[in-house]
Amino acid sequence: MESRQLKWGYLLVLSLVWGSSFILIKKGLIGLSAIQVGSLRIIFAAIFLLLIGFKSLSKIPKEKWKFIALTSVFGTFVPAFLFAIAETELDSSVTAILNSLTPLNTLILGTLFFGVSFQKKQVWGVFIGLMGSSLLVFNGAINHPDQNYYYTILVIIAAICYAINVNLIKRFLSDLSPISITTGNFLFLLFPALTILYFTGFYDVLAVEKVQHSVWFIVILGVVGTGIANVLFFKLIQISSPVFATSVTYLIPIVAFFWGLLDNEMLTPMQFFGAFIILIGVYLSAKKQ
Template identity: 25%
Template sequence: MGVLALLWGSTFLWIKVALEGFSPVQVTVIRCVLASMTLLALCLGERRRLPSGAAMWRRLFVAAFFCNALPFSLFSIGERTVSSGVAGVLNATTPLWSVLIGLAIGTERRMPSTRLGGLGVGFAGVVVIFAPWRTTGSVGWGALAIIAAAASYAVGFAFMGRTLVGRGIPTVSLSSAQIIAATVLTTPTLPAGGLSQVHLTVAAVVAVVVLGVFATGITFHLTYRIIADEGATNAATVGYLLPVTSVLLGAIVLGEHVSFRVAAGMAVVLIGVGMVRRERSEPAPAALSPHTSISPGR
């Protein structure tokens, strides 16, 4: 969870830097291509095959649209006007969307008070960090695009947990196939904005490579593992750690000032995540739901 939060939380920083040399469409397509290459290499290294069957690939394309193609595009568009730190904070709404979707489709029939309280505490911490009562100019089309991306992630996580994991297919095979599907979905968008002239700089090239290989490829595989092992809602709670990561990276890499309010908000976020995961970590085999089962060969 910590590694995933670090890699995923750095995504917003890499997108921001990559946009200095590439268009949003170019960033989206390049990160999908590089992530596909990375996950295919992992798949081959583990001697795993890609999933087969038309029905399975239809599900993979649906998951790729909601969990990859759509949110990747929305983030690249949103960060043209929204800072990387604010993007990380807005993406932290993913756990809340995930709970609402889980309750709607029945995967979260039982919501223990500890987990429910943890989600509320985590959201309160995000609000403290974001401080909407003190921020001006953040609510606009860019911010709405990022919030829509966060909701799209939640839809994708729920769909993946309900239709793809727990079927005896290794997660490295699923993640490789899904990101390939995302590449197929995003590549046709190049004529709509990806053919503009690039302004190559060392920083932009390094950023898009790190974004594709680590912040997309490795991150997506880790996300699949957590969804398979602990369920979609629990996987989405990593979103509450993203503001912590984005703020810390802003302070370390960009020299941004971290106020007492932000530090207090990060502490509240960590407490909320701890409450959510504490309930899951307690041994209670009888309470496990079907989506938490671990299939052989993972």
């Protein structure tokens, strides 16, 4: 009974933390550029994870480091910048909803390139999810002419990167502990992120109050939304199952939507319908017999 209550507690906390990540990116963009937001998110998460997981790096065999590098690029580096760039034009709630396409992309790529089997209802789930995302995007473009909905392509690419990452980890790194994989990822990314941040001119504007205020939002995003959240997610997998753990995908857009409401974002009724269709597609694609 205690374990059952604990796993639901972890699931709730993760949905709140990850669902809040999109509004934190938006607030960070007030005083920072998208490239600065992506770099700082990686840097703060890396510092935190290296502090708590440095010893776990010795458990990574030498032949596995090439896959650690690949998963760091697809699972963190590229999406961190793409989401930040996308939110310069899109509402945070829209990006969160489109991010829920990750399980659909995971199924498609797993089937095409990683030999993962599928069921007929999962194929239906893919088509339903794609229909919902099309409805969300096209209706949003019509009703929000002030936003550039071509930037949804960046969110979809980020979701594809997440899907590649999941399949790579399952295929090549399933024998390593999650904390070793994640700490290795951020060790690999720390120096590139520091280099990119340096060339953005960040240190020249750090004394500006608006910039400092935005940095604090990214500190929370990096440490809590990435570092601590990953640790909780690993614990959730250990006390439940991967299927149960990934069900957090259904809750993230709900949390992000309510944060968006507080920040004066609003979806049209047709976008609500599109979001609902997406979640149905995700559910069908992820459901197992």
